[in-house]
Amino acid sequence: MAEKLKLTILGRGASLPSKTSNQSAQILGMHNKLMLIDCGEGTQNAIRQLDVALARLNHIFISHLHGDHLLGLPGLLSTLGMLGRKGALCLYGHAPLEKYIQQQIEFFGEDFGYPIEFHPIDPFHESVIYEDKAMKVTAFPLKHSIPCNGFVFEEKPKPLHLNRAKADAYNVPTSQYLNIKNGMDYVTPEGIVIPNKELTLPADESKKYAYCSDTAYNEKIIPYIEGADCLFHEATFHSQHKLRAKETQHSTAQQAAEIARKAKVKRLIIGHVSARYCDYTPLLEEAKAIFENTEMAEEKKSYWF
Amino acid sequence: MAEKLKLTILGRGASLPSKTSNQSAQILGMHNKLMLIDCGEGTQNAIRQLDVALARLNHIFISHLHGDHLLGLPGLLSTLGMLGRKGALCLYGHAPLEKYIQQQIEFFGEDFGYPIEFHPIDPFHESVIYEDKAMKVTAFPLKHSIPCNGFVFEEKPKPLHLNRAKADAYNVPTSQYLNIKNGMDYVTPEGIVIPNKELTLPADESKKYAYCSDTAYNEKIIPYIEGADCLFHEATFHSQHKLRAKETQHSTAQQAAEIARKAKVKRLIIGHVSARYCDYTPLLEEAKAIFENTEMAEEKKSYWF
Numbered sequence: 317m318a319e320k321l322k323l324t325i326l327g328r329g330a331s332l333p334s335k336t337s338n339q340s341a342q343i344l345g346m347h348n349k350l351m352l353i354d355c356g357e358g359t360q361n362a363i364r365q366l367d368v369a370l371a372r373l374n375h376i377f378i379s380h381l382h383g384d385h386l387l388g389l390p391g392l393l394s395t396l397g398m399l400g401r402k403g404a405l406c407l408y409g410h411a412p413l414e415k416y417i418q419q420q421i422e423f424f425g426e427d428f429g430y431p432i433e434f435h436p437i438d439p440f441h442e443s444v445i446y447e448d449k450a451m452k453v454t455a456f457p458l459k460h461s462i463p464c465n466g467f468v469f470e471e472k473p474k475p476l477h478l479n480r481a482k483a484d485a486y487n488v489p490t491s492q493y494l495n496i497k498n499g500m501d502y503v504t505p506e507g508i509v510i511p512n513k514e515l516t517l518p519a520d521e522s523k524k525y526a527y528c529s530d531t532a533y534n535e536k537i538i539p540y541i542e543g544a545d546c547l548f549h550e551a552t553f554h555s556q557h558k559l560r561a562k563e564t565q566h567s568t569a570q571q572a573a574e575i576a577r578k579a580k581v582k583r584l585i586i587g588h589v590s591a592r593y594c595d596y597t598p599l600l601e602e603a604k605a606i607f608e609n610t611e612m613a614e615e616k617k618s619y620w621f
Numbered sequence: 622m623a624e625k626l627k628l629t630i631l632g633r634g635a636s637l638p639s640k641t642s643n644q645s646a647q648i649l650g651m652h653n654k655l656m657l658i659d660c661g662e663g664t665q666n667a668i669r670q671l672d673v674a675l676a677r678l679n680h681i682f683i684s685h686l687h688g689d690h691l692l693g694l695p696g697l698l699s700t701l702g703m704l705g706r707k708g709a710l711c712l713y714g715h716a717p718l719e720k721y722i723q724q725q726i727e728f729f730g731e732d733f734g735y736p737i738e739f740h741p742i743d744p745f746h747e748s749v750i751y752e753d754k755a756m757k758v759t760a761f762p763l764k765h766s767i768p769c770n771g772f773v774f775e776e777k778p779k780p781l782h783l784n785r786a787k788a789d790a791y792n793v794p795t796s797q798y799l800n801i802k803n804g805m806d807y808v809t810p811e812g813i814v815i816p817n818k819e820l821t822l823p824a825d826e827s828k829k830y831a832y833c834s835d836t837a838y839n840e841k842i843i844p845y846i847e848g849a850d851c852l853f854h855e856a857t858f859h860s861q862h863k864l865r866a867k868e869t870q871h872s873t874a875q876q877a878a879e880i881a882r883k884a885k886v887k888r889l890i891i892g893h894v895s896a897r898y899c900d901y902t903p904l905l906e907e908a909k910a911i912f913e914n915t916e917m918a919e920e921k922k923s924y925w926f
Contacts, residue, residue, distance in 0.1 A: 332703055333666045339696075357696040358663045361638045364896075383699050383729060391644075391662040391692045398637055412728065419724055423717065424688060591669075 320620045321346050321469075321523050323546065326362040328587035328613035330552050330566075331384040333358070338615060339384040340529060340588060342548070343368060344469055347450050352376045352392075353467060353527050359388035360395050366616060370399060375446065377453070378409035379529060380439075380464035386413070390420045397429035404431040408445050408455070410463055411436045439463030442540065456540040458531035461565045466531070468540055471522035482515050523621065526581070529588045532562065533571040535578065544581040546621045548613070551586035554599050569599035573606035583621060587613030625925045626651050626774075626828050628851065631667040633892035633918035635857050635871075636689040638663070643920060644689040645834060645893060647853070648673060649774055652755050657681045657697075658772060658832055664693035665700050671921060675704060680751060682758070683714035684834060685744075685769035691718070695725045702734035709736040713750050713760070715768055716741045744768030747845065761845040763836035765870045771836070773845055776827035787820050828926065831886070834893045837867065838876040843884045851926045852886040853918070855893035859904050862895075874904035878911035888926060892918030 322345035329337030339356025343363075350373040352359070363370070373396075378386050386409075396405065407417070414434040421427050437445055437455045440463070446453040450472055455465040475497035483493070488502050488510075496502055502510045526541035529550040541547055552566035561568050567575075569586055576584035584607050589596055596612050603610040611619075627650035634642030644661025648668075655678040657664070668675065678701075683691050691714075701710065712722070719739040726732050742750055742760045745768070751758040755777055760770040780802035788798070793807050793815075801807055807815045831846035834855040846852055857871035866873050872880075874891055881889035889912050894901055901917050908915040916924075 332700055333669050335670050338666060357693065358666050361643060361663050364638050365640050381729070383696060387692075387696045388662065391688060394688050395637055416728055419728075423721055423724075424686070 319347070321525055321545070322618050322620055323525065323548070323585075324366065324368075324618045325585075325587065325613045325615055326359055326366075327354075327356045328589060328615055329356075329384075330588050330590045331382070332591035334591035336615070337589060337591070338362065339388070340379075341388060342527070343373075344525060346469060346471075346523075346525075348372065349374065351453075351469070354379055354385040354529070355388040355392060356384045357387040357391075360392040362616060363392070364395075370396060370401075373405075374403070375406045375453075376408065377445075377455075377467055378407070378413055379458075379467070379527070380460060380462055381410055381412060381416075382462065382530070385529075386416075389417070393417070393420075393428045393432070394424070397427075401428075401430045404433050406433045406435060406446070408435045408437055408453075410439055410465075437465055439465055454540065456537060458528060458537065459534040459565060460530045460532065464530055466526065466528040466537060466540065468524060468526045468544070470524040473522055474519040476512070476516035476519045479515055479517050486510050486515070488515065525621070526579075528575075530566055532565040533567050533575070535575070538575065538579045541575075541579045541581060544579070546583045546585065546619065547576050547579065547581040548585045548587060549575055550588035551599055551603065552588050552590050554593065555602055557590075557592075569603040570606060573603035573610055576607040576610070582609065584610040585613050585619060586610060624652070626830055626850070627923050627925055628830065628853070628890075629671065629673075629923045630890075630892065630918045630920055631664055631671075632659075632661045633894060633920055634661075634689075635893050635895045636687070637896035639896035641920070642894060642896070643667065644693070645684075646693060647832075648678075649830060651774060651828075651830075652776075653677065654679065656758075656774070659684055659690040659834070660693040660697060661689045662692040662696075665697040667921060668697070669700075675701060675706070678710075679708070680711045680758075681713065682750075682760075682772055683712070683718060684763075684772070684832070685765060685767055686715055686717060686721075687767065687835070690834075691721075694722070698722070698725075698733045698737070699729070702732075706733075706735045709738050711738045711740060711751070713740045713742055713758075715744050715770075742770055744770055759845065761842065763833060763842065764839040765835045765837065769835055771831065771833040771842060771845065773829060773831045773849070775829040778827055779824040781817070781821035781824045784820055784822050791815050791820070793820065830926070831884075833880075835871055837870040838872050838880065840880070840883065843880065846880075846884045846886065849884070849886040851888045851890065851924065852881055852884065853890045853892060854880055856891035856904055856908065857893050857895050859898065860907055862897075874908040875911060878908035878915055881912040881915070887914065889915040890918050890924060891915060 326341035327338035340354040341359040526544040549572035551569035553561040631646035632643035645659040646664040831849040854877035856874035858866040
């Protein structure tokens with residue numbers, strides 16, 4: 317069975333923390349990697365409470381330079397050092413973030429004890445910011461009061477499954493299995509071509525996770541997030557505060573659901589909810605009316621897809 | 622009855638947050654004022670969870686410039702602005718803290734929406750850093766790896782209580798009550814002097830709270846904290862890690878209790894406990910063996926004295 321992605325919400329609140337919601341942060345587990353997406357204040361506390369395997373955390377992505385998305389960074393980076401980290405940590409964010417981290421180091425008079433590789437993100441154009449054999453991460457522009465990026469984490473196409481019974485029937489040597497899984501036909505010693513289709517079963521689907529926070533309603537993001545297995549989209553306001561959402565360049569829960577519907581994603585998680593709401597039910601309800609498979613982000617809960 | 626002081630622990634942990642303990646921060650309620658003492662990451666979250674009356678928070682005291690005592694400041698200061706604060710906030714700390722706050726303002730591109738009055742503390746000498754009619758705050762040097770201050774919050778001597786029955790018996794006019802409470806004798810229209818002692822009952826005792834974090838064992842602090850109604854003293858380590866305590870210029874629980882005993886305080890709260898301990902009982906036990914009236918700080922608990 318295909319390995320699932322695991323998304324853990326560390327903070328589902330907006331800029332003001334509330335009794336029930338911390339500031340933005342989430343961890344995506346993908347291909348034995350842990351990736352932190354945004355890092356609001358208190359992220360390291362949540363991480364410690366959840367026993368996250370910090371040795372596997374090598375990538376941190378910061379969507380934009382508002383405090384509620386990054387004020388947890390200095391403490392977390394320092395804690396990783398105290399816990400004995402030596403390996404490089406990759407940090408992805410807008411250019412000024414590098415200076416911010418440098419200022420922290422200068423103020424506290426010592427570095428973190430391990431190197432930080434800073435990867436600046438172009439906030440205005442789509443760009444692949446991380447890539448390896450199995451997956452890639454793409455940043456794309458959102459529409460907010462300051463430059464802000466969404467991220468798409470997606471697996472690359474996976475190898476086909478070998479149809480073992482057929483391979484045995486054609487006496488395919490094991491040395492050819494990898495080629496066949498990668499789509500090649502098999503040629504028998506007698507020169508007979510066995511088409512790849514005959515020897516394989518379809519590959520597992522490649523998974524895609526899209527993260528959109530913070531953003532006004534913006535249909536331009538649809539091509540990036542289209543068909544995602546899971547979309548996190550901010551829903552700072554209920555539609556009764558639609559004007560306030562527009563003024564502050566945030567979305568309502570209804571608008572988040574509208575984007576999910578139009579982008580034909582499989583599942584929507586909404587969050588980044590304003591501290592003005594004690595009861596999140598009306599936000600969830602208005603989203604579900606438009607896109608049924610919507611969930612309200614729960615703090616410290618993990619979602620598999 | 623005399624008004625009591627109220628101390629609320631927001632974080633009782635040391636530099637690494639753990640499952641049960643956040644970084645240093647506490648709130649002292651005194652004379653209708655709220656004063657924040659240290660501000661580790663997550664302080665604003667705890668404050669919001671406890672429904673602290675932020676309008677009464679006008680003074681923040683930072684003991685030293687280690688991250689676990691101040692990384693919550695940028696978020697808290699920003700949140701106060703978002704909540705509509707307009708009045709000045711007084712911030713007390715070592716000189717470089719002012720620059721740190723200024724850098725935050727520059728990075729995020731806007732001030733907090735209200736003025737911050739920065740009061741630099743001399744880390745090497747005792748000094749009164751706040752004073753009003755009813756109370757004063759004194760900073761004094763601790764012994765740590767970087768300059769670090771303890772704080773004493775104390776009420777000034779209080780007025781005597783009027784012995785109402787006696788005052789009536791001598792026909793003292795109400796216009797003289799304040800003078801008598803302040804220690805003056807009363808002279809009757811006939812010129813007879815009624816000694817103050819005859820007309821008054823003893824004043825309420827003035828309360829004193831002492832905060833000592835972070836510090837190695839240091840008897841030089843005793844004169845400052847002597848007789849405190851409540852002493853918070855760091856106890857980062859159990860005495861089995863006495864050498865580690867010495868190396869890092871922290872105290873063991875036993876040493877904290879020794880200081881409490883020698884300073885003849887009335888009550889000791891220990892905290893700033895290292896994340897290496899899952900069970901705090903042995904620390905509390907070794908402290909109680911030396912100073913019986915010791916408590917382990919509990920997160921989000923309030924202590925009255």
